Structures are given as C-alpha cells and as structure tokens.
Amino acid sequence: MKFIDEAIIEVIAGKGGDGVASFRREKFVPRGGPDGGDGGRGGSIHAVADRNINTLIDYRYARIHRAKNGEKGQGSDCYGRSAPDIELRVPVGTVVSDLDAGEVIADLDRHGARALLAKGGKGGLGNLHFKSSINRAPRQFTRGEPGESRKLKLELKVLADVGLLGMPNAGKSTLIRAVSAARPKVADYPFTTLHPHLGVVRVDQNRSFVVADIPGLIEGAAEGAGLGHQFLRHLARTSLLLHLVDLAPLDAGADPVKDAKAIVRELRKYDQGLHRKPRWLVLNKADLLAPEVREKSAKKFATDLGWKGKSFIISALTGEGCKALTYAIMGYLEESQKRLAAKEKQERKPQINADERR
Template sequence: MRFIDEVIITIISGNGGSGNSSFRREKFYPLGGPDGGDGGDGGSVYFRANNGINTLVDYRSKKVFKADHGGDGRNKQMHGSYAEDLILDVPVGTIIRNLETGEIIADLTEHDQKVLLAEGGRGGIGNIHYKSSTNQAPKNFTPGKPGIEMEIELELKLIADIALIGLPNAGKSTMISAISAARPKIADYAFTTLEPNLGVVKMGENNSFVVADIPGLIEDASEGKGLGIKFLKHLERTKAFVHLVDVSWCLDEFEAFEQYVVIREELRKYNEDLLTKKELVCLTKIDAMTDEEIEKYVNFFETQIDRKVLPVSTVSGKNVGLLKSLMLKTFEDYEA
C-alpha cells in the first residue's frame, strides 16, 4: 500500500431537520390544536485515531465526506430522526489543519483519541412550542440549522521511537530489516526507499520499540532538493536518531565525516530542536575494511563529536545486537 501522508478533503456536517407546522385533526378532539414536532439534529463529523491504520490512502480518491441530515418534524408531535454522526478513522500521528487559516485543529497522538470537527445543525422546533393563551393556533415553526462545511488538511507524522537517518545508500533499509521484521525494498542505488518504513524491534518478551527508516535526506533537502522536506517532518516526533554513515567508499575519514556533517546541517536548517535529540552514530558497510582502518575512522569520529561511535555490519552481524541494546537503553532512558 502506498504511503500517503498529506491530503486535503472537505467535510460537511448534516443539516438539522425543520420543525413541523400541523394541527390535530381527530374525531374526539374538535378543538384540535397545534401538534407539529421538532426536527432532528444533523450528524456531526468526528475524527478518531486508530493504530490499525498507517496511511491516509483512504482519503486520496474520495475528497468530500458528508454526514446525514436530521429528519423533519411531523404531526402528532413526532420528532424528526436524529442523524448518525460520521466518524472518520485516521492513523495515530495525524495532524488536522484548517486549510483556510492554517490553524492546527487537532493533533491525534493516541489510539482512540477522538475530536469533533464539524457539529451537526440543530433541528428546528415545531409549532406546538408557539402555543400560548393568546395564540391558540400558531403556524410558526423554525427550519433546521445548516451544517458546517470545512476544508481541512490531514498531515501524518509517523510516530516512531527511533529514526534511522543518513544519506541515501547509508544502509538504513538493510539495517531496519536486520533489527526488525520490516522488509523494505533494498537495492544498490540512491533513493531506493521512497516512503518511510516502520519496524518493531523486539528485545525479549516484554521490551520493544518502533523504528522508522527515514528516506530522502541529502544536502539541501531542507530547501526542497531531492525528496525535499517531505520526510524531515517525521523526525519531529521521534525520541532519538541512529545516524548511519557509509564508510565503504570513502577515500579517508574526512570524506566520511563530511556525510555526517551534511545530514546534521539539514536537520539544523529544518528545525534546530532536532539537534537536541539523543543520537547514536554508526559506521556502516565495514565488511571490506581491516580492523586498523575501522579503528582509524572510529577514532576520528569520536574525536570530532566527543562521544562513542559504533562500527556495524549487517552482512556479518557485527555489533548489530549491541546496537539494538543501545537503542533499547536510549528508548528506556527517554521514557524514564
């Protein structure tokens, strides 16, 4: 299923039914009198977060969503029927904006979280309510109130605990397939991954966390180059990063470190707050390197960023288990 994370739709709540103007016409009630019932309320439009959905694809083709109208009042003081509310399910992590004003109406971050977007119109009142000592035969009634029409934007930001970041071909897709059950497309060319992948990393019976593979980050991504900022927004919800740097093709450690700098600069330009998140740095694709070469690269990185750097290989499995343990500790430290 294609990952759809931005859509614009129109929602319309139902109109209230009109009140009724009628008079009693029965054999044993010669004086009759007003007996028009009230109209029913129109259906409201709600949005509900559902963790069983992971894309906005259901809103790609259909663009208008309408709740039903309330029923009109009838004679014999019969009330018009109340319309059912329209409840639209969206993925957890969906932000709802008023398209006209840009205002964020709701941020649905928890399963079953529900928000009213457009209230249905109230039903009108029948002529029975206008009867008084001075007006025994009123014909007055009120129409139902109209529903609300609103154009909104739905934007999905993935809710993952840890994000895998790095330049294209850094090994993000291979890594997420190595540490979780996710099976993304993997190939030896840039932009293999065009949509985010989510995987659940399980550590024993009771510990697990969600990892997202964030694609399309290159130099000037924050300014729209390549896949642009399409996926940078997903980083804002994550608790930490695993920054993968491919050292297999680099002439020296300076060239390798430049990859790291490029991504960090794009994070800064998009949102400086991203730089405050916990980050694990991994040197990937080390299979063809000697131990001495690996140590040289690791030492250089650790000197530059003043923290530990982990060399990993998904081919041989070197340090993959250790990386999972460090990710779990990072996740647990954040939750504590």
Template sequence: MKFIDRTKITVKAGDGGNGKSAFRREKFVPKGGPSGGDGGKGADIIFIVDNNMNTLLDFRYNRKFLGKNGGNGDIKNQFGRNAPDLMIKVPAGTIIKDEDTGNILADLTDADESVVICKGGRGGRGNARFSNSANRAPTFAELGEPGAYKKLILELKVLADVGLIGYPSVGKSSLIASVSAARPDIAEYHFTTLSPILGVVSVGPEQNFVMADIPGLIEGAADGIGLGHDFLRHIERTKILIHVIDASGIEGRDPVDDFYKINKELALYADKLTKSPQVIAANKIDLPEAAENLVRLEALAKKEGLPFFKISAATKEGVTDLMKHVYTMLLNYTAPPEIEEKIKIYNAEKDNDEIKISRDMTGDFVVSGKALDKLVAMTNFANDEALRRFQYIWRLKQIDGKLKDKGIKEGDTVHIGAMEFEFRE
C-alpha cells in the same frame, strides 16, 4: 502496501431536519393548539484513531464524506430522528489541518482518541415551540440548520521509538532489514526508499521497540528540495535518532561533513530536532576504505558527546550492541516538555452576534455574521409569519442603521448568505 502519508479530503456534516408547522385536529377539540415537532440533529463528522491502520491509503480512493441529515419534525409534537454521527477512522499519528486557513485542527496520537471536526446542524424548531401569550397559534416553523463543511489536509507522521537518519545509500535500509522483519527495497542507487519503513526490533524477551527507516535526506531538504519536507515530517515523532554514516566514503562524500550537513537540515526544519538524543552508527566497516575515516568519526563522536558504534549492516558486525544500547536509552528516555506537549484538540467556533457589512466587487452590500447567517438559513421566507419574525430580528439588531452608515441608498442590493434583496426604507 504503499505508504500514503498526506492526502486531501472534504467533509460535510449532516443538515438538521426541518421543524413542522401543524395543529391538533382531534374530535371535540375544534381549536387545537400548534403541535409541530422539532427536526432532528444532523450527523457530526468525527475522526477516531484506529490502531489497525498504518497508512492514509483508504483516503486516496474516498475523498468525500457526507454526514446524514436529521429527520424532519412531524405532527403531534413528534421530533425528527437524530442522524448517527459519521465516524472516520485514521491511523495514530494523523494531523488534521484546515486547507483554507492552514490551521491545525487536531493531532491524534493515542488509541481510540477522537475529535469532532464538523458539527451537524441542529434541527429546526416546530411551530409548537413559538407559541406564547402574544401569539398562541404560530403558523411558521424553522428549517434545519446546515451542517458544517470543511476542506481538510490529513498528514501522517510515523509513530516510531527510533528513527534512522542519514544521506541516501548509507545503509539505513540494510540496517533495518538486518534487525527486523521489515523488507525494504535495497539497491545501489539513491532514494531506493521513498517512504518510511517500520520494523519491530527485539533485543530480548518482551524487549521490543519500533524503528523507522526515514528516507534519505539531502542538503536543502529543510527548504523542500527533493522530498525534504515529506521526509523530515516523520522524524518529529521519534524519541531517539540513529545517525547512520557511510564510513567508507565510497560515494565521494566526506563522512564528517555528512554528519554536520544532516544536523543542519534538522535544525533548519525544526530546532527541537537538534535536542533529540542521537547515536552515531559508522556503517560499512567491512570495506577497507572505512579504516581511515573511523578514527575521524570516533573523534567527532567524542567531541559532540554522542555514543559511537562501528557496524556493518551487511555482516551484522556490531549491530546487536547498537540495538541493545538504543533499547537502554529508550528505557531512560524522558521527553522534553515542548516535545511532550500535544497540540490542543480543535473546538468548534461558537456563534457570535457580531455583524459585518462590506461591499463586493460589483458594489453590492454584503451583510454577514455567524448567528445571522444561521438565522437566514433556518428561515422559511415563503411563510409570511416567518418573514415577519426575520424582519423583527433585523430591526432588533439595528442592521438598517448600520447599512445607512455604510452609505446604502434606496434600491441598492443586499446579500445575506444565499439571499439577495433590494433595500427599501
């Protein structure tokens, strides 16, 4: 299965059902009161972690998600049916971003963890809800509130205990293939691995951990050169890093320089990565060219205070000792507070009464505000009584005065949401 770790989708929560305008019509009750019921609530859009998923592949073929609308209210104070919420399953390690703002809305890592990303619209109130001592027979009802809409970016960061890092062709794929059931493509050219490969490593009965072969980094990866950001994203989740170095130097690079260049890219991408525990694995010791560099690499490990292992992924020499040591490190691992702290789950913005007045490119006036936009969307302007109620709220919010302060004149065009009208005193 192809590993998909980033995709874009759109989600639209369900609209609320319309309220009903109706009156009791029963025998011997010639003047029955208002009896229109409320509309039902629209479906929320909820993302939930499914541990049976490990890629975002499903979203490549399905990019639009629409929640169902709430049912309309009916006569005899019958309420419309609430729409069932739309549950969207994602793999653990998924980050949800707002495409328009770039803000992170949720960071889902735990099994069955869920978050409401778009709220369904509330149902419009039926005319029975507007009956009072001053108006005992209201003829209007509210329309349903529109559901929220968002364009999202989904990013998957691999959830692995151990990550293999290093330049291309240093033997990371061969190493994970030698210690797990993972079977990555292995060849004598750079970037054979273009997406993370996960493997479960067993060092004894019930002594397992998940290891990820992170695709090879190159100089400039932190600036997005090559597939840098796509690769570095996955390292953030790992607890321990095994830095695989080609001790033979047959690629023409200096192994010691490789170590410092890769760590520089980690620091440039995210400073916290430099705090992740590392183990140096000097690979390809079966090649005669490795002998000279092993002395230098061992001195490097001692200088940096890092565990050092001589291995050959091809012959499996030293590999078992490396895996057992890493497992022991995991048992004693304590996450730094800044890494352990999770991104807070997104909370939908509450409506507020702030009114903003601006001018568009044609010079028309634009009146906006979350509560006001909702009022416009839920008002049936074809009903005279509903229109009068809107005008009353308009005066109550003193919008006429605010428009005059902005220089509005008789006959100027005003926009509120999808509604447009001419200003009249």
C-alpha cells in the same frame, strides 16, 4: 499501496431538519392543538484512528465529506429523524489541523482515538413547543441550524521512538531488517526507500522500541533535491535519531565527512527542534574494513566531523555490533522515560504545597 502522508479535505456536517407548524385534526375534536414536531439533528463528522490503516491515500481521492441533513419534523407529534454521523478512519499518528485558523485540532496518537471535526446542526423546534396559556394555537416553528463546515489538513506523523537518518545507501533499511521483523527493500542504488517503514525491536520478552526507516537525505533536500525533506516530519516524535554513515563508500570520490555535515545542515534547515534532538552516530559497513583499521577509521571520522557525542561501529549486513546498539538504545529510552516521569512529578509538587498553605 501508495504511501501518502498529507491531505487536504473539506468536511461539511449535516443541517438540522426544520421544525414544523401543524395542528391536530381528528374526527370529533373541533380544535386540535399544535402537534408539529422538531427537526432531526444533522449528521456530524468524526475522525477515528485505526491501526489497520497506514496511509492517507483515500483522502487524496475523496476530498469532500458531507454528512446528511436531519429530516424535517412532521405533524402528529412526529420528530424528524436525525442523520447518521460519519466516521473518517485515519492512520494512528494523524494530526488534524484547521486550515483557515492554522491550528491543530486533534492528534490521533493511539488506536481508537477520535475527534469531532464538524458538528451537525441542531434540529429546529416544532410548534408544539410554543403552546402557552395565551397562545393555544401557535404557528411558530424554528428552522434547523446549519452544520459546521471546515477545511482541514491531515498529516501523518508516524509514531516511533527512534528515527534513522542518513544518505541514500548508508544502510538504513538493512539495519532495520537486521534488528526487527520489518522488511523494507534494500538495494545498492540511491532512494530505494520511498516512504517510512516501522520496525519493532525486541530486546527481550517485555522490552521493545519502534524504529522508523525513512528515505535517504542529500544536500539541497530543503530545496527539493532527491526526495526533498518533507519526510523528516516522521522523525518529529522520536526521542532519538541515529545518523547512519557508510564508513567504506564504493565511490572513490565520496567524502563521508562532508556528506555527514550536509545531513546535519539539512536537518537544521528543516526544523531547529529536530536538529536539537539527541543524535547518535552509527558508522556502518564495518565488515568492509579490515578489523585492525576499523577503530582507527571510526576515530578519524569522528574527529574530522568534530563529533563529541556517542558513536557506534556496526555492520548492518553481518549484524556485528547491532545487538550492542539496540541494548544501548533501549537503556537510553528507559532512562529518558524515567527522567520525564520524575520531571512531571517535580512539576506537580509546588501545586500541592500551595494548596496546603491555604
């Protein structure tokens, strides 16, 4: 199935049914009182995150979603029936924003999360509500309220702890196959991967993290070169980026240092926040280099790039170095989780003290 990570839709909730003015007419009861019931509520529209759905493709085809109107009230104290609500099922990780206001209204980040997108109109009141001591035969009733309607943007941002970044053919998909059960296609031509794949990496029985494999990035992606750079949105929620580099490119004219710099530039052009995210260098295809030159080539590469951060030498093909890498990632994620929890605790503290002083 085609992977679609963005869609614009319109949601129109149902109108409330009108209330009604009616009077009781019964044999032997000369002047029956008012008995006009209320209108039913219009149907509302909700979004619900569902782990069984992994693309927004359905919303490319069905753009307008309309809930039914509530039924009109009737005589004999009968209320109109409310219209059923509609649930739009979306992938986990879908962010919904109001297109006109430009603001995010929901981030459906776990299975079962739901958000109200458009509220159905209230039903109108029937004349039985307007009876009073001075008006025993009211003819008033109110109309149902219109339902809300809005234009929405749905954006899928996959939920992963770690994102893979690199030129086409760097071996991103090979790596995710080596460390997880995910099976994205691997081939020796550029842009094999066309949409994100998630893989769960289990380091032991109770410890795991999620990696996102995304398409390759090339110079000029911001201007649309290759597959563009829109898919970088899937790295937005990760805690760590792995910049994968082919240490032994087949193409003799290739310049891995220049290419690596281009990737970083594209990252910055896409989003400053993504550019500032922790990033590790992963030098791949070590199996193509003789063991005695690996370290040296890796060092030279890092120096030429001006890289001072963490780096790893691996072979995604043979699996060499992959275990050490995944353990380092797991450790890093657990550390940052701890730091985050400590920071949150720290931030809550002054609040308690201020309360105590009072």
